Each structure stands twice: as structure tokens, then as C-alpha cells.
Amino acid sequence: MTATPRPGGPSSDDARAREAGRFTVLYAVMTCLVLLVGVQWILLSIAIDGFLGGPRDLLVPAAVVSALCCAASWRLLRFAR
Amino acid sequence: MPDPPAWKHDFPVAWEDDHLVTRRAFAQSLVWVSGAAFAGNAAFAARASLARAQPLPARKVADVDELPVGGAKVFAYPEEGDACVLVRLDADTFVAFGQRCTHLGCPVVPEPAQGTLQCPCHEGLFRVTDGRVLSGPPPRPLPRVELARRGQELWAVGVRS
Numbered sequence: 367m368t369a370t371p372r373p374g375g376p377s378s379d380d381a382r383a384r385e386a387g388r389f390t391v392l393y394a395v396m397t398c399l400v401l402l403v404g405v406q407w408i409l410l411s412i413a414i415d416g417f418l419g420g421p422r423d424l425l426v427p428a429a430v431v432s433a434l435c436c437a438a439s440w441r442l443l444r445f446a447r
Numbered sequence: 448m449p450d451p452p453a454w455k456h457d458f459p460v461a462w463e464d465d466h467l468v469t470r471r472a473f474a475q476s477l478v479w480v481s482g483a484a485f486a487g488n489a490a491f492a493a494r495a496s497l498a499r500a501q502p503l504p505a506r507k508v509a510d511v512d513e514l515p516v517g518g519a520k521v522f523a524y525p526e527e528g529d530a531c532v533l534v535r536l537d538a539d540t541f542v543a544f545g546q547r548c549t550h551l552g553c554p555v556v557p558e559p560a561q562g563t564l565q566c567p568c569h570e571g572l573f574r575v576t577d578g579r580v581l582s583g584p585p586p587r588p589l590p591r592v593e594l595a596r597r598g599q600e601l602w603a604v605g606v607r608s
Binding site for chain 2: 392393395396399400402403406407409410413414416417419421422425426428429432433435436439440442443446
């Protein structure tokens with residue numbers, strides 16, 4: 367008894383696996399981006415609080431961490447192909 | 448040609464009119480949001496640094512004899528809209544604080560006899576000698592206005608948060 371080749375064959379399976387891998391990376395990138403934007407949202411609320419009379423010492427560190435988050439977001443976008 | 452299904456009559460949206468957002472475009476928009484958040488943070492930090500670099504102007508607040516012991520006076524410092532309150536604690540001691548409660552911004556009312564400044568909105572209490580929070584929801588002390596005595600005059604010369 368001989369096995370009947372499936373339509374598309376092994377190469378079709380490879381393409382499907384590559385596609386699935388691509389989507390996994392894309393979803394991972396999107397998850398990281400959402401987390402980074404969430405962190406930046408918290409930093410922005412700290413900055414607003416500091417500006418409106420709260421602890422002003424946190425303003426510059428918050429801006430620096432926000433810049434790092436922004437740079438990380440920019441780098442992550444390169445993986446979202 | 449067969450008739451189109453009923454749902455096409457109810458929802459007549461053509462594919463070319465449908466604005467699909469790809470996952471990559473969505474990720475790009477997240478990066479723009481990230482950039483905007485950074486811009487906001489940087490703007491707040493820059494404005495605070497600039498404000499700190501410029502010394503506040505000195506402004507006459509009151510004459511020494513103007514207030515009895517236990518009396519209070521409201522004045523504006525450093526800008527016209529920044530209400531502050533001056534309190535005379537004894538013959539030689541004057542203190543001044545920003546009048547805006549650090550909770551939600553209601554004006555605080557001095558109660559020198561009880562040694563407090565009271566926020567009537569949510570019953571926040573501050574100590575009149577140093578502006579520290581005694582009770583209630585305020586998260587921070589009141590900003591203290593630095594005073595200088597020049598002869599028989601009291602001058603506001605700065606604000607310390």
C-alpha cells in the first residue's frame with residue numbers, strides 16, 4: 367500500500383509553519399509594544415503629578431525611562447515583518 | 448444571475464470600502480503612541496527645569512502690623528492666580544503656604560487656634576507650622592512660601608515644595 371501524497375505536500379507544510387512562526391513573532395512584538403506603552407502611560411501620569419505640585423525630582427528620570435521605552439518600541443518594530 | 452443574499456442588503460459594505468488595519472500598521476501606531484508619550488514626558492521635564500532655573504520674583508505680602516497674632520491673609524504668589532495664605536503664629540513668627548490643597552486643589556482655610564490649615568472639601572488637615580499633612584486624603588504637604596522680613600514689611604521670595 368502506498369501513501370497518497372496530500373495536496374500541496376511537504377513544501378506547503380513548511381510554508382504554513384513559517385507563516386505561523388511569523389505570526390508568533392508579530393504577536394510577541396505587539397504584546398511587548400502594548401506593555402511598553404502601558405509603562406509609558408504610568409510614567410506620563412507620574413510626570414503630570416510631579417508637574418502639578420508633586421515630587422519634581424522624578425520628572426527627568428521618568429523622561430529618561432520613557433525615552434528608553436520609546437527606543438525599545440522602535441527597535442521592536444523591526445521584528446514585525 | 449442569482450439574487451444576492453439578504454445580508455448584503457442589510458450590510459452593503461464593499462471590500463474596497465472596508466478600512467482594514469494590518470497587524471504591522473497597528474504595531475506602527477503603537478510606536479507613534481510611544482513617541483507621543485515620550486514627547487509629553489520630555490515636555491513636562493523641560494518646563495519644570497526651565498521654571499526651576501528662573502528665580503521667583505520677590506513681592507511684598509503684608510506689613511508686619513497688618514496682622515494680629517493668629518490672623519491670616521490671602522495673597523497671590525508668584526503669579527496672580529496662585530493663591531497663598533499668610534498666618535501670624537506669634538509676635539515674630541509668620542508662615543505662608545500655597546492655599547491649594549494637594550489632594551484635589553480646594554482652598555485650605557487657616558485655623559491658627561487649632562494649629563491647622565483645614566481643607567473643607569475632604570477634611571484634609573495640615574499643620575500650620577510647617578504645612579505637613581496631619582490627617583485626611585492629601586498626599587503631600589502644602590508648598591511653603593519663603594518669607595523675608597524687610598523692616599516692617601513681609602516679602603515672599605520663593606516657594607519650596
